[in-house]
Amino acid sequence: MSSKQLHDIPYSVLDLSPVVVGETPADSLKKxxxxxxxxxxxxxxxxxxxxxxSMPGIASSATSVVIGHVAGGTERIRVGSGGIMLPNHAPLVIAEHFGTLESLYPGRIDLGLGRAPGTDQVTAHALRRENMSNGEDFPEQVDELRAYLKADGEGNRVRAIPGEGLDIPIWLLGSSGFSARLSAQLGLPFSFASHFSPDNTLPALDVYRRNFKPSEVLDKPYAMVGVNVIAADTEEKAAFLATSMQQQFLNLVRGIPSKLKPPVESMEGIWSPFEKASIDQQLRTTMIGTPETVKAKLQAFLDETQADEMIINAQIFDHEDRLRSYEIVSEVFSK
Structure with a gap:
Protein backbone atom coordinates (compact mmCIF):
# COMPACT_ATOMS: atom_id res chain seq x y z
CA MET A 1 0.00 0.00 0.00
CA SER A 2 1.37 3.35 -1.04
CA SER A 3 1.65 6.45 1.08
CA LYS A 4 1.08 8.51 -2.10
CA GLN A 5 -2.05 10.62 -1.64
CA LEU A 6 -4.25 12.40 -4.17
CA HIS A 7 -2.97 15.80 -3.06
CA ASP A 8 0.58 14.64 -3.89
CA ILE A 9 -0.04 14.35 -7.64
CA PRO A 10 -1.13 16.76 -10.40
CA TYR A 11 -4.59 16.36 -11.92
CA SER A 12 -5.56 17.26 -15.48
CA VAL A 13 -8.52 17.43 -17.90
CA LEU A 14 -9.19 15.28 -20.95
CA ASP A 15 -11.87 17.05 -23.00
CA LEU A 16 -13.48 15.35 -26.00
CA SER A 17 -15.47 18.54 -26.72
CA PRO A 18 -18.76 16.60 -26.54
CA VAL A 19 -21.51 17.67 -28.94
CA VAL A 20 -24.79 17.15 -27.10
CA VAL A 21 -28.21 16.45 -28.62
CA GLY A 22 -29.82 19.70 -29.80
CA GLU A 23 -26.53 21.58 -30.16
CA THR A 24 -23.76 22.13 -32.73
CA PRO A 25 -19.96 21.79 -32.65
CA ALA A 26 -19.84 25.59 -32.35
CA ASP A 27 -21.65 25.31 -28.99
CA SER A 28 -19.24 22.56 -27.89
CA LEU A 29 -16.14 24.60 -28.67
CA LYS A 30 -17.47 27.57 -26.67
CA LYS A 31 -18.05 25.22 -23.71
CA SER A 54 -16.42 11.22 -38.28
CA MET A 55 -17.91 11.20 -34.75
CA PRO A 56 -21.13 13.24 -34.43
CA GLY A 57 -20.56 13.63 -30.68
CA ILE A 58 -16.95 14.92 -30.70
CA ALA A 59 -15.97 18.42 -31.92
CA SER A 60 -12.17 18.26 -31.52
CA SER A 61 -11.23 16.62 -34.86
CA ALA A 62 -8.95 19.57 -35.83
CA THR A 63 -7.11 19.08 -32.57
CA SER A 64 -4.25 21.56 -32.99
CA VAL A 65 -6.71 24.31 -33.99
CA VAL A 66 -8.73 23.71 -30.80
CA ILE A 67 -5.52 23.68 -28.72
CA GLY A 68 -4.72 27.14 -30.09
CA HIS A 69 -8.25 28.31 -29.22
CA VAL A 70 -7.92 27.05 -25.63
CA ALA A 71 -4.36 28.27 -25.10
CA GLY A 72 -5.34 31.72 -26.43
CA GLY A 73 -8.20 31.97 -23.94
CA THR A 74 -6.21 30.85 -20.87
CA GLU A 75 -3.03 32.07 -19.21
CA ARG A 76 -1.14 29.36 -17.31
CA ILE A 77 -2.62 25.89 -17.78
CA ARG A 78 -0.68 23.57 -20.11
CA VAL A 79 -2.67 22.72 -23.25
CA GLY A 80 -2.04 19.74 -25.47
CA SER A 81 -3.18 16.68 -27.37
CA GLY A 82 -4.43 13.53 -25.80
CA GLY A 83 -3.65 12.71 -28.53
CA ILE A 84 -2.72 13.46 -32.07
CA MET A 85 -3.09 10.21 -34.05
CA LEU A 86 0.27 10.39 -35.80
CA PRO A 87 -0.37 7.80 -38.56
CA ASN A 88 -3.10 10.15 -39.87
CA HIS A 89 -0.53 12.89 -40.56
CA ALA A 90 2.84 13.66 -42.07
CA PRO A 91 5.21 14.12 -39.08
CA LEU A 92 6.49 17.35 -40.66
CA VAL A 93 2.98 18.86 -40.52
CA ILE A 94 2.61 18.00 -36.84
CA ALA A 95 6.09 19.43 -36.10
CA GLU A 96 5.02 22.66 -37.80
CA HIS A 97 1.61 22.79 -36.09
CA PHE A 98 3.04 22.26 -32.62
CA GLY A 99 6.07 24.43 -33.37
CA THR A 100 3.59 27.20 -34.18
CA LEU A 101 1.58 26.56 -31.00
CA GLU A 102 4.74 26.53 -28.86
CA SER A 103 5.91 29.77 -30.54
CA LEU A 104 2.57 31.43 -29.75
CA TYR A 105 2.20 30.01 -26.20
CA PRO A 106 5.75 29.24 -25.01
CA GLY A 107 6.19 26.70 -22.23
CA ARG A 108 2.54 25.63 -22.26
CA ILE A 109 2.14 23.11 -25.09
CA ASP A 110 2.17 19.27 -24.80
CA LEU A 111 2.26 16.88 -27.75
CA GLY A 112 0.65 13.56 -26.91
CA LEU A 113 0.87 10.99 -29.73
CA GLY A 114 -1.26 7.93 -30.41
CA ARG A 115 -1.04 5.31 -33.15
CA ALA A 116 -4.72 4.33 -33.51
CA PRO A 117 -6.70 6.00 -36.31
CA GLY A 118 -9.23 7.55 -33.90
CA THR A 119 -12.00 6.47 -36.26
CA ASP A 120 -13.27 3.66 -38.51
CA GLN A 121 -11.37 2.18 -41.47
CA VAL A 122 -13.36 4.04 -44.15
CA THR A 123 -12.62 7.40 -42.48
CA ALA A 124 -8.99 6.38 -41.93
CA HIS A 125 -8.72 5.84 -45.69
CA ALA A 126 -10.24 9.28 -46.34
CA LEU A 127 -7.66 10.80 -43.96
CA ARG A 128 -4.59 8.91 -45.12
CA ARG A 129 -5.35 8.51 -48.84
CA GLU A 130 -2.53 6.55 -50.46
CA ASN A 131 -0.53 6.41 -47.20
CA MET A 132 -2.51 3.59 -45.61
CA SER A 133 -0.39 3.24 -42.50
CA ASN A 134 -1.71 0.65 -40.05
CA GLY A 135 0.34 2.06 -37.18
CA GLU A 136 3.21 -0.42 -37.52
CA ASP A 137 5.56 2.36 -38.62
CA PHE A 138 4.60 4.48 -35.60
CA PRO A 139 8.12 4.21 -34.04
CA GLU A 140 9.68 5.51 -37.28
CA GLN A 141 7.11 8.32 -37.44
CA VAL A 142 7.91 9.33 -33.86
CA ASP A 143 11.65 9.37 -34.68
CA GLU A 144 11.03 11.52 -37.76
CA LEU A 145 8.89 13.98 -35.80
CA ARG A 146 11.45 14.27 -33.01
CA ALA A 147 14.22 14.84 -35.58
CA TYR A 148 12.33 17.84 -36.97
CA LEU A 149 12.14 19.35 -33.47
CA LYS A 150 15.86 18.97 -32.71
CA ALA A 151 17.94 22.14 -32.42
CA ASP A 152 20.60 21.07 -34.93
CA GLY A 153 18.34 20.95 -37.98
CA GLU A 154 20.23 23.41 -40.14
CA GLY A 155 21.87 20.64 -42.17
CA ASN A 156 18.55 18.88 -42.84
CA ARG A 157 17.13 19.12 -46.35
CA VAL A 158 13.65 19.41 -44.79
CA ARG A 159 13.17 21.68 -41.78
CA ALA A 160 10.21 22.37 -39.48
CA ILE A 161 9.92 26.15 -39.19
CA PRO A 162 8.56 26.88 -36.62
CA GLY A 163 9.34 23.76 -34.60
CA GLU A 164 13.07 23.25 -34.92
CA GLY A 165 14.87 23.66 -31.58
CA LEU A 166 11.72 24.13 -29.51
CA ASP A 167 11.21 22.26 -26.27
CA ILE A 168 7.83 20.62 -26.80
CA PRO A 169 7.24 17.71 -24.39
CA ILE A 170 6.29 14.57 -26.32
CA TRP A 171 4.13 11.94 -24.64
CA LEU A 172 3.14 8.55 -26.01
CA LEU A 173 -0.43 7.44 -25.40
CA GLY A 174 -1.66 3.90 -25.34
CA SER A 175 -4.44 1.48 -24.53
CA SER A 176 -2.18 -1.61 -24.79
CA GLY A 177 1.46 -2.54 -24.25
CA PHE A 178 2.85 -1.28 -27.59
CA SER A 179 3.26 2.40 -26.72
CA ALA A 180 4.16 1.50 -23.14
CA ARG A 181 7.22 -0.37 -24.42
CA LEU A 182 8.12 2.30 -26.98
CA SER A 183 7.87 5.19 -24.51
CA ALA A 184 10.00 3.20 -22.07
CA GLN A 185 12.68 2.61 -24.73
CA LEU A 186 12.71 6.31 -25.68
CA GLY A 187 12.60 7.55 -22.08
CA LEU A 188 9.39 9.53 -22.67
CA PRO A 189 6.40 10.15 -20.40
CA PHE A 190 3.51 7.73 -20.95
CA SER A 191 -0.24 8.26 -20.68
CA PHE A 192 -2.48 5.21 -20.46
CA ALA A 193 -6.15 5.17 -21.52
CA SER A 194 -7.44 3.36 -18.45
CA HIS A 195 -10.74 5.25 -18.85
CA PHE A 196 -11.69 2.87 -21.69
CA SER A 197 -9.11 0.04 -21.44
CA PRO A 198 -9.11 -0.90 -17.74
CA ASP A 199 -7.96 -4.51 -18.20
CA ASN A 200 -4.68 -3.46 -19.78
CA THR A 201 -3.82 -0.70 -17.29
CA LEU A 202 -1.62 -2.54 -14.79
CA PRO A 203 0.16 -4.74 -17.38
CA ALA A 204 0.98 -1.68 -19.54
CA LEU A 205 2.24 0.35 -16.57
CA ASP A 206 4.40 -2.62 -15.53
CA VAL A 207 5.88 -2.91 -19.06
CA TYR A 208 6.61 0.83 -19.08
CA ARG A 209 8.28 0.92 -15.67
CA ARG A 210 10.29 -2.28 -16.07
CA ASN A 211 11.69 -1.31 -19.48
CA PHE A 212 12.23 2.41 -18.87
CA LYS A 213 15.56 3.83 -20.04
CA PRO A 214 16.53 7.26 -18.69
CA SER A 215 16.85 9.95 -21.38
CA GLU A 216 17.65 13.64 -21.70
CA VAL A 217 13.88 14.14 -21.21
CA LEU A 218 13.27 12.01 -18.12
CA ASP A 219 15.52 10.31 -15.59
CA LYS A 220 12.74 8.04 -14.27
CA PRO A 221 9.33 6.85 -15.52
CA TYR A 222 6.40 9.28 -15.49
CA ALA A 223 2.98 7.70 -16.00
CA MET A 224 -0.38 9.43 -16.28
CA VAL A 225 -3.65 7.47 -16.25
CA GLY A 226 -7.02 8.42 -17.70
CA VAL A 227 -10.09 8.18 -15.46
CA ASN A 228 -13.78 8.85 -16.06
CA VAL A 229 -15.28 10.82 -13.17
CA ILE A 230 -18.95 11.77 -12.87
CA ALA A 231 -19.23 13.64 -9.57
CA ALA A 232 -22.29 15.36 -8.09
CA ASP A 233 -23.54 16.45 -4.70
CA THR A 234 -25.71 13.33 -4.26
CA GLU A 235 -25.21 9.71 -5.31
CA GLU A 236 -28.55 9.75 -7.14
CA LYS A 237 -27.63 12.81 -9.22
CA ALA A 238 -24.24 11.33 -10.14
CA ALA A 239 -25.80 8.00 -11.19
CA PHE A 240 -28.38 9.93 -13.26
CA LEU A 241 -25.71 12.03 -15.00
CA ALA A 242 -23.61 8.93 -15.77
CA THR A 243 -26.36 7.49 -18.00
CA SER A 244 -25.32 9.91 -20.80
CA MET A 245 -21.87 8.31 -20.93
CA GLN A 246 -23.40 4.81 -20.70
CA GLN A 247 -25.65 5.60 -23.68
CA GLN A 248 -22.65 6.95 -25.59
CA PHE A 249 -20.66 3.73 -25.06
CA LEU A 250 -23.74 1.65 -25.90
CA ASN A 251 -24.06 3.42 -29.26
CA LEU A 252 -20.33 2.85 -29.92
CA VAL A 253 -20.74 -0.87 -29.13
CA ARG A 254 -23.68 -0.94 -31.55
CA GLY A 255 -21.64 0.83 -34.24
CA ILE A 256 -23.82 3.94 -34.32
CA PRO A 257 -21.80 6.80 -32.77
CA SER A 258 -24.07 9.69 -31.86
CA LYS A 259 -24.27 13.02 -30.10
CA LEU A 260 -24.17 12.88 -26.30
CA LYS A 261 -27.70 12.13 -25.14
CA PRO A 262 -29.57 13.55 -22.14
CA PRO A 263 -29.45 11.44 -18.98
CA VAL A 264 -32.28 8.99 -18.27
CA GLU A 265 -33.79 7.75 -15.02
CA SER A 266 -32.79 4.16 -15.80
CA MET A 267 -30.84 2.27 -18.44
CA GLU A 268 -33.13 -0.74 -18.00
CA GLY A 269 -34.82 -1.51 -21.31
CA ILE A 270 -32.25 0.57 -23.21
CA TRP A 271 -29.45 -1.97 -23.06
CA SER A 272 -29.52 -5.77 -22.99
CA PRO A 273 -27.96 -7.66 -20.05
CA PHE A 274 -25.04 -8.62 -22.33
CA GLU A 275 -24.51 -5.01 -23.42
CA LYS A 276 -24.70 -3.83 -19.81
CA ALA A 277 -22.07 -6.36 -18.72
CA SER A 278 -19.80 -5.42 -21.62
CA ILE A 279 -20.05 -1.67 -20.96
CA ASP A 280 -19.69 -2.06 -17.18
CA GLN A 281 -16.46 -3.95 -17.86
CA GLN A 282 -15.17 -1.26 -20.25
CA LEU A 283 -16.10 1.52 -17.81
CA ARG A 284 -14.61 -0.15 -14.74
CA THR A 285 -12.22 2.78 -14.26
CA THR A 286 -15.14 5.15 -13.83
CA MET A 287 -15.78 6.92 -10.55
CA ILE A 288 -19.43 7.91 -10.06
CA GLY A 289 -20.75 9.54 -6.89
CA THR A 290 -20.46 12.22 -4.24
CA PRO A 291 -17.18 13.93 -3.35
CA GLU A 292 -16.57 11.33 -0.61
CA THR A 293 -17.27 8.36 -2.89
CA VAL A 294 -15.16 9.75 -5.73
CA LYS A 295 -12.27 10.53 -3.39
CA ALA A 296 -12.23 6.98 -1.99
CA LYS A 297 -12.35 5.44 -5.48
CA LEU A 298 -9.64 7.71 -6.88
CA GLN A 299 -7.37 6.99 -3.90
CA ALA A 300 -7.90 3.25 -4.35
CA PHE A 301 -6.98 3.61 -8.03
CA LEU A 302 -3.88 5.61 -7.10
CA ASP A 303 -2.87 2.89 -4.62
CA GLU A 304 -3.29 0.31 -7.39
CA THR A 305 -1.53 2.16 -10.23
CA GLN A 306 1.00 4.37 -8.39
CA ALA A 307 0.27 6.94 -11.12
CA ASP A 308 2.30 10.15 -11.25
CA GLU A 309 -0.69 12.11 -12.57
CA MET A 310 -4.37 11.52 -13.38
CA ILE A 311 -6.25 12.97 -16.34
CA ILE A 312 -10.01 13.22 -15.89
CA ASN A 313 -12.65 12.69 -18.56
CA ALA A 314 -16.30 13.63 -17.87
CA GLN A 315 -18.92 13.02 -20.55
CA ILE A 316 -21.81 14.93 -18.94
CA PHE A 317 -24.78 16.31 -20.89
CA ASP A 318 -25.44 19.58 -19.07
CA HIS A 319 -22.55 22.06 -19.06
CA GLU A 320 -23.24 23.34 -15.53
CA ASP A 321 -23.33 19.76 -14.20
CA ARG A 322 -20.04 19.09 -16.04
CA LEU A 323 -18.42 22.15 -14.48
CA ARG A 324 -19.64 21.08 -11.04
CA SER A 325 -18.17 17.60 -11.52
CA TYR A 326 -14.74 19.02 -12.41
CA GLU A 327 -14.96 21.44 -9.49
CA ILE A 328 -15.63 18.54 -7.10
CA VAL A 329 -12.67 16.63 -8.53
CA SER A 330 -10.39 19.64 -7.97
CA GLU A 331 -11.53 19.82 -4.35
CA VAL A 332 -10.94 16.09 -3.88
CA PHE A 333 -7.36 16.37 -5.20
CA SER A 334 -6.40 19.56 -3.40
CA LYS A 335 -7.53 18.66 0.14
Whole structure:
Protein backbone atom coordinates (compact mmCIF):
# COMPACT_ATOMS: atom_id res chain seq x y z
CA MET A 1 0.00 0.00 0.00
CA SER A 2 1.37 3.35 -1.04
CA SER A 3 1.65 6.45 1.08
CA LYS A 4 1.08 8.51 -2.10
CA GLN A 5 -2.05 10.62 -1.64
CA LEU A 6 -4.25 12.40 -4.17
CA HIS A 7 -2.97 15.80 -3.06
CA ASP A 8 0.58 14.64 -3.89
CA ILE A 9 -0.04 14.35 -7.64
CA PRO A 10 -1.13 16.76 -10.40
CA TYR A 11 -4.59 16.36 -11.92
CA SER A 12 -5.56 17.26 -15.48
CA VAL A 13 -8.52 17.43 -17.90
CA LEU A 14 -9.19 15.28 -20.95
CA ASP A 15 -11.87 17.05 -23.00
CA LEU A 16 -13.48 15.35 -26.00
CA SER A 17 -15.47 18.54 -26.72
CA PRO A 18 -18.76 16.60 -26.54
CA VAL A 19 -21.51 17.67 -28.94
CA VAL A 20 -24.79 17.15 -27.10
CA VAL A 21 -28.21 16.45 -28.62
CA GLY A 22 -29.82 19.70 -29.80
CA GLU A 23 -26.53 21.58 -30.16
CA THR A 24 -23.76 22.13 -32.73
CA PRO A 25 -19.96 21.79 -32.65
CA ALA A 26 -19.84 25.59 -32.35
CA ASP A 27 -21.65 25.31 -28.99
CA SER A 28 -19.24 22.56 -27.89
CA LEU A 29 -16.14 24.60 -28.67
CA LYS A 30 -17.47 27.57 -26.67
CA LYS A 31 -18.05 25.22 -23.71
CA UNK A 32 -14.56 23.74 -24.14
CA UNK A 33 -12.99 27.16 -23.64
CA UNK A 34 -15.26 27.88 -20.67
CA UNK A 35 -14.31 24.57 -19.03
CA UNK A 36 -10.61 25.26 -19.67
CA UNK A 37 -10.87 28.67 -18.00
CA UNK A 38 -12.56 27.09 -14.98
CA UNK A 39 -10.01 24.24 -14.91
CA UNK A 40 -7.17 26.79 -14.81
CA UNK A 41 -8.84 28.54 -11.86
CA UNK A 42 -9.36 25.22 -10.06
CA UNK A 43 -5.68 24.23 -10.28
CA UNK A 44 -5.71 21.63 -13.04
CA UNK A 45 -2.25 21.00 -14.47
CA UNK A 46 -2.98 20.43 -18.16
CA UNK A 47 -5.92 20.47 -20.55
CA UNK A 48 -5.77 17.89 -23.31
CA UNK A 49 -7.95 17.50 -26.40
CA UNK A 50 -8.30 14.35 -28.47
CA UNK A 51 -8.33 13.66 -32.20
CA UNK A 52 -11.39 11.72 -33.35
CA UNK A 53 -12.95 11.78 -36.81
CA SER A 54 -16.42 11.22 -38.28
CA MET A 55 -17.91 11.20 -34.75
CA PRO A 56 -21.13 13.24 -34.43
CA GLY A 57 -20.56 13.63 -30.68
CA ILE A 58 -16.95 14.92 -30.70
CA ALA A 59 -15.97 18.42 -31.92
CA SER A 60 -12.17 18.26 -31.52
CA SER A 61 -11.23 16.62 -34.86
CA ALA A 62 -8.95 19.57 -35.83
CA THR A 63 -7.11 19.08 -32.57
CA SER A 64 -4.25 21.56 -32.99
CA VAL A 65 -6.71 24.31 -33.99
CA VAL A 66 -8.73 23.71 -30.80
CA ILE A 67 -5.52 23.68 -28.72
CA GLY A 68 -4.72 27.14 -30.09
CA HIS A 69 -8.25 28.31 -29.22
CA VAL A 70 -7.92 27.05 -25.63
CA ALA A 71 -4.36 28.27 -25.10
CA GLY A 72 -5.34 31.72 -26.43
CA GLY A 73 -8.20 31.97 -23.94
CA THR A 74 -6.21 30.85 -20.87
CA GLU A 75 -3.03 32.07 -19.21
CA ARG A 76 -1.14 29.36 -17.31
CA ILE A 77 -2.62 25.89 -17.78
CA ARG A 78 -0.68 23.57 -20.11
CA VAL A 79 -2.67 22.72 -23.25
CA GLY A 80 -2.04 19.74 -25.47
CA SER A 81 -3.18 16.68 -27.37
CA GLY A 82 -4.43 13.53 -25.80
CA GLY A 83 -3.65 12.71 -28.53
CA ILE A 84 -2.72 13.46 -32.07
CA MET A 85 -3.09 10.21 -34.05
CA LEU A 86 0.27 10.39 -35.80
CA PRO A 87 -0.37 7.80 -38.56
CA ASN A 88 -3.10 10.15 -39.87
CA HIS A 89 -0.53 12.89 -40.56
CA ALA A 90 2.84 13.66 -42.07
CA PRO A 91 5.21 14.12 -39.08
CA LEU A 92 6.49 17.35 -40.66
CA VAL A 93 2.98 18.86 -40.52
CA ILE A 94 2.61 18.00 -36.84
CA ALA A 95 6.09 19.43 -36.10
CA GLU A 96 5.02 22.66 -37.80
CA HIS A 97 1.61 22.79 -36.09
CA PHE A 98 3.04 22.26 -32.62
CA GLY A 99 6.07 24.43 -33.37
CA THR A 100 3.59 27.20 -34.18
CA LEU A 101 1.58 26.56 -31.00
CA GLU A 102 4.74 26.53 -28.86
CA SER A 103 5.91 29.77 -30.54
CA LEU A 104 2.57 31.43 -29.75
CA TYR A 105 2.20 30.01 -26.20
CA PRO A 106 5.75 29.24 -25.01
CA GLY A 107 6.19 26.70 -22.23
CA ARG A 108 2.54 25.63 -22.26
CA ILE A 109 2.14 23.11 -25.09
CA ASP A 110 2.17 19.27 -24.80
CA LEU A 111 2.26 16.88 -27.75
CA GLY A 112 0.65 13.56 -26.91
CA LEU A 113 0.87 10.99 -29.73
CA GLY A 114 -1.26 7.93 -30.41
CA ARG A 115 -1.04 5.31 -33.15
CA ALA A 116 -4.72 4.33 -33.51
CA PRO A 117 -6.70 6.00 -36.31
CA GLY A 118 -9.23 7.55 -33.90
CA THR A 119 -12.00 6.47 -36.26
CA ASP A 120 -13.27 3.66 -38.51
CA GLN A 121 -11.37 2.18 -41.47
CA VAL A 122 -13.36 4.04 -44.15
CA THR A 123 -12.62 7.40 -42.48
CA ALA A 124 -8.99 6.38 -41.93
CA HIS A 125 -8.72 5.84 -45.69
CA ALA A 126 -10.24 9.28 -46.34
CA LEU A 127 -7.66 10.80 -43.96
CA ARG A 128 -4.59 8.91 -45.12
CA ARG A 129 -5.35 8.51 -48.84
CA GLU A 130 -2.53 6.55 -50.46
CA ASN A 131 -0.53 6.41 -47.20
CA MET A 132 -2.51 3.59 -45.61
CA SER A 133 -0.39 3.24 -42.50
CA ASN A 134 -1.71 0.65 -40.05
CA GLY A 135 0.34 2.06 -37.18
CA GLU A 136 3.21 -0.42 -37.52
CA ASP A 137 5.56 2.36 -38.62
CA PHE A 138 4.60 4.48 -35.60
CA PRO A 139 8.12 4.21 -34.04
CA GLU A 140 9.68 5.51 -37.28
CA GLN A 141 7.11 8.32 -37.44
CA VAL A 142 7.91 9.33 -33.86
CA ASP A 143 11.65 9.37 -34.68
CA GLU A 144 11.03 11.52 -37.76
CA LEU A 145 8.89 13.98 -35.80
CA ARG A 146 11.45 14.27 -33.01
CA ALA A 147 14.22 14.84 -35.58
CA TYR A 148 12.33 17.84 -36.97
CA LEU A 149 12.14 19.35 -33.47
CA LYS A 150 15.86 18.97 -32.71
CA ALA A 151 17.94 22.14 -32.42
CA ASP A 152 20.60 21.07 -34.93
CA GLY A 153 18.34 20.95 -37.98
CA GLU A 154 20.23 23.41 -40.14
CA GLY A 155 21.87 20.64 -42.17
CA ASN A 156 18.55 18.88 -42.84
CA ARG A 157 17.13 19.12 -46.35
CA VAL A 158 13.65 19.41 -44.79
CA ARG A 159 13.17 21.68 -41.78
CA ALA A 160 10.21 22.37 -39.48
CA ILE A 161 9.92 26.15 -39.19
CA PRO A 162 8.56 26.88 -36.62
CA GLY A 163 9.34 23.76 -34.60
CA GLU A 164 13.07 23.25 -34.92
CA GLY A 165 14.87 23.66 -31.58
CA LEU A 166 11.72 24.13 -29.51
CA ASP A 167 11.21 22.26 -26.27
CA ILE A 168 7.83 20.62 -26.80
CA PRO A 169 7.24 17.71 -24.39
CA ILE A 170 6.29 14.57 -26.32
CA TRP A 171 4.13 11.94 -24.64
CA LEU A 172 3.14 8.55 -26.01
CA LEU A 173 -0.43 7.44 -25.40
CA GLY A 174 -1.66 3.90 -25.34
CA SER A 175 -4.44 1.48 -24.53
CA SER A 176 -2.18 -1.61 -24.79
CA GLY A 177 1.46 -2.54 -24.25
CA PHE A 178 2.85 -1.28 -27.59
CA SER A 179 3.26 2.40 -26.72
CA ALA A 180 4.16 1.50 -23.14
CA ARG A 181 7.22 -0.37 -24.42
CA LEU A 182 8.12 2.30 -26.98
CA SER A 183 7.87 5.19 -24.51
CA ALA A 184 10.00 3.20 -22.07
CA GLN A 185 12.68 2.61 -24.73
CA LEU A 186 12.71 6.31 -25.68
CA GLY A 187 12.60 7.55 -22.08
CA LEU A 188 9.39 9.53 -22.67
CA PRO A 189 6.40 10.15 -20.40
CA PHE A 190 3.51 7.73 -20.95
CA SER A 191 -0.24 8.26 -20.68
CA PHE A 192 -2.48 5.21 -20.46
CA ALA A 193 -6.15 5.17 -21.52
CA SER A 194 -7.44 3.36 -18.45
CA HIS A 195 -10.74 5.25 -18.85
CA PHE A 196 -11.69 2.87 -21.69
CA SER A 197 -9.11 0.04 -21.44
CA PRO A 198 -9.11 -0.90 -17.74
CA ASP A 199 -7.96 -4.51 -18.20
CA ASN A 200 -4.68 -3.46 -19.78
CA THR A 201 -3.82 -0.70 -17.29
CA LEU A 202 -1.62 -2.54 -14.79
CA PRO A 203 0.16 -4.74 -17.38
CA ALA A 204 0.98 -1.68 -19.54
CA LEU A 205 2.24 0.35 -16.57
CA ASP A 206 4.40 -2.62 -15.53
CA VAL A 207 5.88 -2.91 -19.06
CA TYR A 208 6.61 0.83 -19.08
CA ARG A 209 8.28 0.92 -15.67
CA ARG A 210 10.29 -2.28 -16.07
CA ASN A 211 11.69 -1.31 -19.48
CA PHE A 212 12.23 2.41 -18.87
CA LYS A 213 15.56 3.83 -20.04
CA PRO A 214 16.53 7.26 -18.69
CA SER A 215 16.85 9.95 -21.38
CA GLU A 216 17.65 13.64 -21.70
CA VAL A 217 13.88 14.14 -21.21
CA LEU A 218 13.27 12.01 -18.12
CA ASP A 219 15.52 10.31 -15.59
CA LYS A 220 12.74 8.04 -14.27
CA PRO A 221 9.33 6.85 -15.52
CA TYR A 222 6.40 9.28 -15.49
CA ALA A 223 2.98 7.70 -16.00
CA MET A 224 -0.38 9.43 -16.28
CA VAL A 225 -3.65 7.47 -16.25
CA GLY A 226 -7.02 8.42 -17.70
CA VAL A 227 -10.09 8.18 -15.46
CA ASN A 228 -13.78 8.85 -16.06
CA VAL A 229 -15.28 10.82 -13.17
CA ILE A 230 -18.95 11.77 -12.87
CA ALA A 231 -19.23 13.64 -9.57
CA ALA A 232 -22.29 15.36 -8.09
CA ASP A 233 -23.54 16.45 -4.70
CA THR A 234 -25.71 13.33 -4.26
CA GLU A 235 -25.21 9.71 -5.31
CA GLU A 236 -28.55 9.75 -7.14
CA LYS A 237 -27.63 12.81 -9.22
CA ALA A 238 -24.24 11.33 -10.14
CA ALA A 239 -25.80 8.00 -11.19
CA PHE A 240 -28.38 9.93 -13.26
CA LEU A 241 -25.71 12.03 -15.00
CA ALA A 242 -23.61 8.93 -15.77
CA THR A 243 -26.36 7.49 -18.00
CA SER A 244 -25.32 9.91 -20.80
CA MET A 245 -21.87 8.31 -20.93
CA GLN A 246 -23.40 4.81 -20.70
CA GLN A 247 -25.65 5.60 -23.68
CA GLN A 248 -22.65 6.95 -25.59
CA PHE A 249 -20.66 3.73 -25.06
CA LEU A 250 -23.74 1.65 -25.90
CA ASN A 251 -24.06 3.42 -29.26
CA LEU A 252 -20.33 2.85 -29.92
CA VAL A 253 -20.74 -0.87 -29.13
CA ARG A 254 -23.68 -0.94 -31.55
CA GLY A 255 -21.64 0.83 -34.24
CA ILE A 256 -23.82 3.94 -34.32
CA PRO A 257 -21.80 6.80 -32.77
CA SER A 258 -24.07 9.69 -31.86
CA LYS A 259 -24.27 13.02 -30.10
CA LEU A 260 -24.17 12.88 -26.30
CA LYS A 261 -27.70 12.13 -25.14
CA PRO A 262 -29.57 13.55 -22.14
CA PRO A 263 -29.45 11.44 -18.98
CA VAL A 264 -32.28 8.99 -18.27
CA GLU A 265 -33.79 7.75 -15.02
CA SER A 266 -32.79 4.16 -15.80
CA MET A 267 -30.84 2.27 -18.44
CA GLU A 268 -33.13 -0.74 -18.00
CA GLY A 269 -34.82 -1.51 -21.31
CA ILE A 270 -32.25 0.57 -23.21
CA TRP A 271 -29.45 -1.97 -23.06
CA SER A 272 -29.52 -5.77 -22.99
CA PRO A 273 -27.96 -7.66 -20.05
CA PHE A 274 -25.04 -8.62 -22.33
CA GLU A 275 -24.51 -5.01 -23.42
CA LYS A 276 -24.70 -3.83 -19.81
CA ALA A 277 -22.07 -6.36 -18.72
CA SER A 278 -19.80 -5.42 -21.62
CA ILE A 279 -20.05 -1.67 -20.96
CA ASP A 280 -19.69 -2.06 -17.18
CA GLN A 281 -16.46 -3.95 -17.86
CA GLN A 282 -15.17 -1.26 -20.25
CA LEU A 283 -16.10 1.52 -17.81
CA ARG A 284 -14.61 -0.15 -14.74
CA THR A 285 -12.22 2.78 -14.26
CA THR A 286 -15.14 5.15 -13.83
CA MET A 287 -15.78 6.92 -10.55
CA ILE A 288 -19.43 7.91 -10.06
CA GLY A 289 -20.75 9.54 -6.89
CA THR A 290 -20.46 12.22 -4.24
CA PRO A 291 -17.18 13.93 -3.35
CA GLU A 292 -16.57 11.33 -0.61
CA THR A 293 -17.27 8.36 -2.89
CA VAL A 294 -15.16 9.75 -5.73
CA LYS A 295 -12.27 10.53 -3.39
CA ALA A 296 -12.23 6.98 -1.99
CA LYS A 297 -12.35 5.44 -5.48
CA LEU A 298 -9.64 7.71 -6.88
CA GLN A 299 -7.37 6.99 -3.90
CA ALA A 300 -7.90 3.25 -4.35
CA PHE A 301 -6.98 3.61 -8.03
CA LEU A 302 -3.88 5.61 -7.10
CA ASP A 303 -2.87 2.89 -4.62
CA GLU A 304 -3.29 0.31 -7.39
CA THR A 305 -1.53 2.16 -10.23
CA GLN A 306 1.00 4.37 -8.39
CA ALA A 307 0.27 6.94 -11.12
CA ASP A 308 2.30 10.15 -11.25
CA GLU A 309 -0.69 12.11 -12.57
CA MET A 310 -4.37 11.52 -13.38
CA ILE A 311 -6.25 12.97 -16.34
CA ILE A 312 -10.01 13.22 -15.89
CA ASN A 313 -12.65 12.69 -18.56
CA ALA A 314 -16.30 13.63 -17.87
CA GLN A 315 -18.92 13.02 -20.55
CA ILE A 316 -21.81 14.93 -18.94
CA PHE A 317 -24.78 16.31 -20.89
CA ASP A 318 -25.44 19.58 -19.07
CA HIS A 319 -22.55 22.06 -19.06
CA GLU A 320 -23.24 23.34 -15.53
CA ASP A 321 -23.33 19.76 -14.20
CA ARG A 322 -20.04 19.09 -16.04
CA LEU A 323 -18.42 22.15 -14.48
CA ARG A 324 -19.64 21.08 -11.04
CA SER A 325 -18.17 17.60 -11.52
CA TYR A 326 -14.74 19.02 -12.41
CA GLU A 327 -14.96 21.44 -9.49
CA ILE A 328 -15.63 18.54 -7.10
CA VAL A 329 -12.67 16.63 -8.53
CA SER A 330 -10.39 19.64 -7.97
CA GLU A 331 -11.53 19.82 -4.35
CA VAL A 332 -10.94 16.09 -3.88
CA PHE A 333 -7.36 16.37 -5.20
CA SER A 334 -6.40 19.56 -3.40
CA LYS A 335 -7.53 18.66 0.14
Missing amino acids: TLDLAQHAEKWGYNRYWLAEHH
